[in-house]
Amino acid sequence: MRRSILFLAFILLGCGMIFSQVSRTLSPVMNIEGVFKNNYDGVAKGTPFVMQRIVKLKKAPVSGASREQAVIIVNGIQFGLPLDMLDVVELQPKDKNSFWQATQLTDDLIRYYEKKGYQEKLRKEQEQEADDYLRELEQAKMLYEDAAVEDYLQCMLLSIVPEQMAVFRNGLPQVRVLKSPSPDMLMLGNDCLLISTGMLTTLDTEEELYALMAREVAHYVLDHAIITVNKNIARAKRAQFWGAVANGVVAATEAYLTERYDYYEPGLIFATNDVIQALVNENIVNRMGLDYSDKQEREADEVAIRFINLMGKNKEALPSALTKVFGYYERTKDYAPLNGNGIYSTLANRLKKLGDFTPLEHDRIYLKKTCTVVSFEAGMMDYNKKYSESKYLAMKNIGNNMACSDDYLMVARYIMKQSNTPESNKECLSYLEKADAVAKVTNVNICKMKILLLFRENKQVEAVNLLREYQSLLDIMFRQPHSEEDGRWITEEYAWAEKLLDRTYIM
Template sequence: MKRSILFLSFILLGCSILFAQSTSLSPTVNIKGVFRKEYQGISKGTPFVLQRVVKLKNASEQGVSRTQAVLIVNGVQLGLPMNMFDVVSLQPDDKNSFWQSRQLSNELITYYEKKGYQESLRKEQAQEANDYLRELEQSKLFYEDAAVEDYLQCLLLSIIPEQMAVKREGVPQIRVLKSPSPDMLMLANNCLLISTGMLTTLDTEEELYAILSREVAHYVLDHGMITVNKNIARARRAEFWGAVMDGVVAATEEYLTERYDYYVPGLIYVTNDVVQALVNDDIMNRMGLDYSAQQEREADRVAMAFMDLMGKNKEALVSALTKINTYYERQRDAVALSKYGIYGSLSKRLEKLGEAPVLEEDRNYLKKNSGVVSFEAAMLDYNKDYKESRRLAMKNIDNGMACSDDYLMVARSIMKLSNTPEANKECMSYLDKADEVAKVTNLNICKMRILLLLRENKQMDAVDLLHQYQSLLDAMFQQPHSEEDAQWIAAEHTWAEKLLDRTYIM
């Protein structure tokens, strides 16, 4: 017994001297674990606490890593070289220790030892992200809803660790991107972009929690920086973003020549061409977001393990990824399923993950995002994707969460895609429902009724409604309005006057 105590005392003294001549690479983390194998007289199954990670000034032995994990074993401090870390198994029991253990066990420390932390490159990447956000802002590509953003931010805060094992600064903040494609991107400036398409594709909070956990895994494991180092040399930043903006301007000018009859004061929709100009392979490659298939599989595994620890249904990840895959199959977008982000080799990953489970209905999630669904349906209508617009609007209607615009979008899709007495009757019934639930006067409903009446050759009824429409336009003009609203009101007055002239002639 005395010999054992004396032996441990020698170890303690030696380690104390050794670690006094070291640089700390991590804060104090105190992660529990056990030895998977026998090591230097320590038997398999012996518990320990990983205190921190240090870098020694000199290696104690030839071939031994200078980077070492400082373990507390039976009250004694022990240095374990990181190149021998496989002899132990970390057993995190909370959110922080889970993510810290992942940083320490996936060879990140060894990567930083070889590459360094690359502060200069990180600063450059953060500036790239700032440039990107500025382009998104100028192109009006952010969906602004404080309640939705706060809901998403609270969910993210329940996942992201308060303290990393490896230096990372700041807490990620969420912005919502106007895009029908289900996207989620963690930028180098700690901004997490989540698309309206992602929110409308998913149906439960656990699915969203799973996808957020995947993105946090990419963030914690520094996949973006690792990928940037692997990508080819890049053009100068000013040249690159100048070319991106040229593409956005070209896409915008093309659509400015077209006139959209569906209009909501204060709401700004964007075209698919603008979205594609700002969310594409070149940009993702430049910012290191075109993750490898191996990184994607790792993010899947880590997210499922995290959900398991947090008492969530880890199968929700399979459900979420299946719905994303179904979206692109429905769009017949085979290219998207092989590009950057969560889509890379998605079909193959789903084969390994297994069949998607049937999850319980999440009324709370559906209600919180019903406004996003309505907006997305209207934006798809704006882009003339009437089938997808109707599908989304019907999602709110079927869930009993529809607003006036949802019924209006269904009516518009029917009217755009068919012209039969039965279809026109169905269209009118949806307009009646839109009127019934409308909380404010909706000029678009009135305009669609006029068009339906003309379809049915009810000219006099259409004339009466055209006069009502003009009165509604005058009332709108008397209210506070923007210059864009004024231009739209003037254009609609002109349209109504010309239509009245033609209708009276008929």
């Protein structure tokens, strides 16, 4: 008993001497539980502790020892544990904050910053790069605006990201949705998490999305982008780089304006393939340090799995989600991202390391929350003349009994593009009738497609009557408030109908 009292007195005296020497606090106040894995400095193996914060001493307490110390509570007493001795303890976080704090500590980030510096100038540059990127996306109308979808994603992100980390950082990430068919998720340098419409349509469950978000938060917490961008040596001046990107977008937009699209939904702005390629490519990813190394990608996988387990989620959600991402590129035969230096070049090997798993069943709550995104993506694929992909997406909603009028319309358009037989035309008409039945508002595209079907079947009189009805619908649209682009489309459609009427009377 006396020996224990003397030991505690010694510890108290030592702590008083150590913490009077604190020169700087390196972390906010934490509350990470753990146990000693080994006997250490009079503390027995298995002894529990709580880590409070990280400090830097004015000088090392012992020659050769680390000045960076973890302040821990052992049996109610403050104790200094050198950061280079963290391997003698096992951190056992109980919630999301302590998990991400422990992740930063075990990855030795604090000592990394003490050696390399926090690189405020580079961080500011990366923040400006991300701001420039978002500005280009906004100007090109590449951001999908849906308050309900954004709020759903933001709430999920808030359930993952820590309010406070072991390394000081301001603010919490915000979610934006990118109009792009490729399944992408990127955490930008201005703390904006970009999630593509393609990612939302590729996944089938909330837990899969949760797992991929946890991966991006792992990259964010471990500062992989800053570490990576240091290695990307060749960097044009910011204004020069983004100026070239903007020029590419302008050229792509001008090329699109020379084409006439036979399907158009007034008020809904789709993105063209050329604009998407100008703003979603490896050069931009590389510039912002998001071309993570194989080691960083595997680390993010491992951290995400541990986090998922801690939060009581399905640990098979991550391999299930990543397999669907991989499957997208195989299904669309877009192998470039999977090969060489592509953004998913390490994905096949990572999936092998994750091992066998059972794919997750469809989650109807998730599918309901994202069905509008699926419909939008189907329309965008049709707009870009990718009819097979449009039909694939529309059938996802139809198969899940969540289809809107446009989903049936997309399938009908696919059938018309692929075949012209009495059977296929009948099938096409059945989808158009379903589209009409569930339409909440008048859809002029349905009327137009019925006109084309009638001409296919040489039903001239019925076609003429429907053409006049089509013009009446266009007249109503034109009398309502509309944009300049919508007005141009309505005028062109009216002229098309008029010419078709003239030709029909001649015949």
